[in-house]
Amino acid sequence: DAGVTQSPTHLIKTRGQQVTLRCSPKSGHDTVSWYQQALGQGPQFIFQYYEEEERQRGNFPDRFSGHQFPNYSSELNVNALLLGDSALYLCASSMTAGGGALSSYEQYFGPGTRLTVT
Amino acid sequence: AQSVTQLDSHVSVSEGTPVLLRCNYSSSYSPSLFWYVQHPNKGLQLLLKYTSAATLVKGINGFEAEFKKSETSFHLTKPSAHMSDAAEYFCVVTPRLNNNDMRFGAGTRLTVKP
Known part of the structure; x- marks a missing residue:
């Protein structure tokens, strides 16, 4: 089982540009959540996707989709x-629990993508 | 609303001595609580979780935590530190009926001295 994989590992972009990060979930999982972890801080929830729709969103601007x-x-x-x-x-x-219930089971994390904006 | 406060940003112990990482939580709902560990350049790994069963939770690598509702605490302990335990540790809270809304603490960096 490959676990959760993310690409790319590192990325450098310039202010004003756009970026796309990718994630493949663990085998058998149907729900994907994204988090932002600034240096020296804990991860912050961006949003969660289930059944190809955004199910829940944290306090992030619309620039994040x-x-x-x-x-x-x-x-x-x-x-x-x-x-x-x-x-x-x-x-x-x-x-996610059967029947489309709101709760998801334990989350498994990928290694992350390090984004640097210059 | 829910949040966690990790009381120490940095803890340093000697190898073979006990580890205590402190976490207090605030939750409007009956909470689920987790401890995750993050090694450099690796993803977050779940150490243990409390959902609603036994208040003393045993996790991987000899770690355990006790849920104390009266003190709103969920401290992480280990009897004897190993060099490989050096990492960043995160306490996480979520409402029990909505495990999607995970709130992380700021983290505690554990250093283990030989």
Whole structure:
């Protein structure tokens, strides 16, 4: 089992540019969550995708958007990059309880993508 | 609203001595609580979790934590530190009925001296 994988590992972008980060969930998982971890801080929840829709969102601006594909993989897009967007972006996958219940089971994290905005 | 406060940003212990990482939580709902560990350049790994069963939770690598509702605490302990325990540790809270809304603490960096 490959676990949660993320690409790329590192990325350097310029202010104003756009970036796309990718995540493949652990086998058997159908739910993907994205987190931003600034240097020296704990991860902050960006949003979660389930059944190809954004199910829940944290306190992040609309510049942050995402997508989930039929194979459950996911992308995180950030537009109009700011210096403050520099962070480690973590993807976590989980399995939502049967019947489309709101709760997800334990989340498994990928190694992250380190984004640097200059 | 829910949040966690990790009371120490940095803890340093000698190898073979006990580890105590402190976490207090605040939650409007019955909480689920987790401890995750993050090694450099690696993803977050779940150490243990409390959902609603036994208040003393045993995790991997000899770690355990006790849920104390009266003190709103969920401290992480280990009887004897190993060099490989050096890492960043995060306490996490989520409402029990909505495990999607995970709130992380700021983290505690554990240093283990030989």
